[in-house]
Structures are given as C-alpha cells and as structure tokens.
Amino acid sequence: MSCWETIADYGLRSVGIGERLLPRSDFTLCQQVTLIGSGMIWNIYFGLVALAAGFFLSISVAMGKASKNPLARKASEWFIFLFRGSPLFIQFFFAYFAFLSLKSVHPAFDLFTSAWLGAAIVLFLNTSAYAGEIFFGALKSIPKGDLEAADAYGITGWHRFRRITFPTMLRLAWPAYTNEAIFLFHATTLVFFSGFPAWQQRGDALYYANYFADKTFNPFVPYPILAGFFILLTLSVIGVFGLVNAHLTRHLPAERRQKIRFRPRQLIR
Amino acid sequence: MFEYCADPETLTGLTWLSCYLTNGKHLLFYQSFGVVLALLAVTAPVSLAFGFVGAMAARSTFPPFSLFGKLYTSIVRGVPDIAFFLFFVIALDQAVEYLRHQAKCPDWDMPVRQGSDFVVCDAAKMPLSTSPQWVHETYGFTLAVLTFAIVFGAFAANVLFGAMRSVPRPQLETAEAYGFSPRQTFWRILVPQMWVYALPGLSNLWMILIKATPLLFLLGVEDIVYWARELGGSKNARFSDYPHGDWRMFYFGALLVFYLLLTRISEIVLDRLMGRLTLGQATAGGEAQRKAPA
Secondary structure, X not given: OOHHHHHHHHOOHHHOXXXXXXXXXXXXXXXHHHHHHHHHHHHHHHHHHHHHHHHHHHHHHHHXXXXXXXXXXXXXXXXXHHHHOOOHHHHHHHHHHHHHHHHOOOHHHHHHHOHHHHHHHHHHHHHHHHHHHHHHHHHHOOOHHHHHHHHHOOOOHHHHHHHHHHHHHHHHXXXXXXXXXXXXXXXXXXXXXXXXXXXXXXXXXXXHHHHHHHHHOOOOOHHHHHHHHHHHHHHHHHHHHHHHHHHXXXXXXXXXXXXXXXXXXXXXX | OOHHHHOHHHOOHHHHHXXXXXXHHHHHHHHHHHHHHHHHHHHHHHHHHHXXXXXXXXXXXXXXXXXXXXXXXXXXXXXXXXXXXXXXXXXXXXXXXXHHHHHHOOOOOOOOEEXXXXXXXXXXXXXXXXXXXXXXXXXXXXXHHHHHHHHHHHHHHHHHHHHHHHOOHHHHHHHHHOOOOHHHHHHHHHHHHHHHHHHHHHHHHHHHHHHHHHHHHHHOOOOXXXXXXXXXXXXXOOOOOOOXXXXXXXXXXXXXXXXXHHHHHHHHHHHHHXXXXXXXXXXXXXXXXXXXXX
C-alpha cells in the first residue's frame, strides 16, 4: 500500500472519515505520521475553540478583578484561584464525572460527556482563568498618563474603555498571552487521558502516538513524530500572534515594541 | 477500624460513613497522598540538581557541553510535557534493560527488537520476574521520579541559566581582579548570589510541579487519581460491603480541594521565603521593605 493510499484512508480518521479499523500490525512510518497528524485536528480544534471563547471571558474576569464592586472582584478572584490553583488533569476528571452524574438528572447532559463539548468547556474556563490573570496584570500596568489624558479630553465610560484602556491592555498583555496560547495547545493533549472517552478511537495526536507506542513497544518513533507536529504548531502560533503583535504595536517606535519571547510559564496546569 | 464496623449492612448515616471512610481501601487511598508528597519531596531536589548541571553545561565554554546544555534547556519547551512523560517512562525502562542485557547475556544472538516485541534475556529483566511486589513498585516509582526530574530539570536549568546571567557583572569582574580562578568565581561569587534572582522562577516551577503530580497516574503508579477512580466507581452489594452509586465526582472534588490547599500553603510559604531573601538586598523589593513602616 502506497503512502498516498494511507493518507487517503487515515488522513481524516480522527474525525471518523476513511478507514474504520486502525492498523494493527506491520506499522509503517507513513501510517504513524498520517494518523498522528490526523489527531492534530482535535488539538487544533480544542485550542481554537477555547482560545476564541476564552478571550472574551478572560477580559471580563480581568475587568471583574480590577473592579471596585466587591462582589465582582471576589467572584473573579475565586474563579482565577480555582482554575489556576488546581491541576487541569483533575479538572478534566472532575468535570467528566460531574457531567456523568448530571446525565441521570437530565438527558441533555449526555452531550457534555463527549469530549468535543465537555473538554472544550473545561479548557475554555481554564484558559479564561490564566489569561484573566494576564490581562489583569496588564490592566494594572496601563500608564497613568494615558488615562489622565483621556479624562482631560472628556473621554469616559465605554468610550474610554474601547479607545484607551482596551487597546493598551491588549498590547501590554500580548507577549504573555502568546505564551498562554502555546501552553493551551499543549494542554489539549491531556483531554483523552482524563476520562473523556475517545469514541470509536477518534482521538488526538497523543492518543494515536500512545496507541503506536503501546502496540509496537517502541517509543522512539511515534513520540518524536508527535514532537515534530507540535513544534510546527508552536511555531505557527508564534507566527500568527507575532503578526497580531506587529499590528498592535505598529504606532510605537521600534525599540519600545515588546518582543514575543517564549518562556515556560505554566506547562501542566 | 472501629469495632461497630463489623457488620456494615446494619449501619446507617454517619456511622456508616465513618466505617466506609476508614475501610482498608480508603487507608490505602490516604497513603497514596503520602506517595504524592514523597514524589514532590524527592523530585524537587533531584530536578534542581539536574537543572544546575544543565545550566552549568549551557554556560560552559567547551562547545559540546554548551550545545548539550542549550539543547536540554530548550527541548522541553516546544512539545507538550505529557508526551515527554509517556516517552521517558518507556524509554528509560528499555534503556536499563538493554544495558543489563548487554552486560549479562553477551552470547545472546537474537536482535533485541523483534517486530513489535522488545526481547531481552530473563536475567536482564528489570525488575526480575522473581522479585517481590515492593521491588516492582519501587522500580516504577523510581522511573517516575527520574522522568519528572528530567523534564523539570530542563525547566529549572532554564531558570538557573537566567539567574546566573542576572548576577551583576561587576561582582564577577571584582572577583577576577582579586585573582579568583574561574572556578572560584563561579562557586564563591556567582552561585551564592544567584538564588534571589532564581527564586521567582523556581517558585513558579514548584507550583507547576505540584500540578504535574496527578500525571503519576499515567506513569502507572497507584496514586491518588488511581484510587479516586477505583473507590469512586459504583459498588455492587454483591462484591462490596459498602455498596454505593457512582461517587467519582465527589472523590475528584476532594482531590481538587487537596490541590487548592497545597497551592495556597505553598503560596504563603514562598511569599515568606521571598521576603526573607530580599531583606537587605539592593533590589526594588528590598528597598520597599526598608521604606515600609515598621
């Protein structure tokens, strides 16, 4: 069987298109690369969904933590502490079993026990807490002069937030937020190891890498393949976020632009 | 554990709960919290040592060492670490068995990898199939510690490398001017001064390490996650003295609280430690402490 046939059979296996049975013996390099690459679809899906939805919640959480209203402040602080203070792995387990218990209350919760929705919700909340803390830090370090200038021009309320606070906050937070995005993509590999079942063996990249390592008892092929895919993903995230960063800082002189630097902030959450 | 627990079927309410929570399996569950704390206690110094060696290698002027150090500090960054955990635990095991195989069975003529099998002679098996259960458990735990130490050592190396570069350059130049050898400068000037720069990064790493401990479960150690799944699953009256429904949610809720407490306590302790270390230092933190009203 040529490699093109393998790609046609297994290229979309992780979403249920193509050959139903996974290869069982005589694994070729092509099969491993194709299936692990096919699993990356899930990693990208989870990362994008959580990132897109989490962006809005995290800004709300940051605003809540910075607000004068004690109720909003306490709620945001507890939300951040709850999700940053406990391992993501345990959060996945807890959420899965919680949804499983709720299923007996109402059948609508059946959907939540499948990874595509349940795990996406956990990741969404988790990244909102981490990014919320990042945005809160940025909110606190907005130069005083910017806000005073806005006051002097009579810019207030929503208008001030929209034109002054939000763009500056976003610009200051962007390098740290890039990091958070990278680790979010890394964290998506935990999904199928934490209770959420891979229905009909439709798993993510690590699920397939682990499958091959178990079957061949040789970790030296599938895991480096997985590493290669993730390095590519990390580089593309840095590329895309770098473009946004260039857009956000386009009005600044070159030496005041913050570079995006990749640093290990929180790997397993 | 209690005397009134002899016949669980007659019990109700709190007495049932007190018996349920102290039965044999639950005592094992409580012990597994000890396993997690032991892992933290052993892994933290070992990975700090790995990190120290890594940072020293990265600073070395001898190209192969510095290349190795730089590679080590950067490799764990682009790839999810859970992949490293799953990889190293098998790779280390196979490496140990392969080396023992080479040493103990030199006249073995078959290849070690036969298709999907990894075959070594019986004498090279690790641990030996005849050894008692505790040897197997200790071996598994040791592999887990090594795996954690390799991954976290890379992160620690990164932090320490940065800290070594943050020590003000004039300090080292002064030492050189006084005729210290490079070795003396490193050990007597650089290393004592770097900790205050390293502590924020290291405390961050400690928090990460705490949150990585549930992954022990993936490495095959019977840790708290294993027992929470085991004990929480619904129990049939036929197989258990304490039948109940699916309580896994509550068990994982308890684990969540355990980790939140551990995080909170660490935060408080690390804040105090940072306060101690910055006392009298010529940094912004030390200056703030000096100016603060007593």
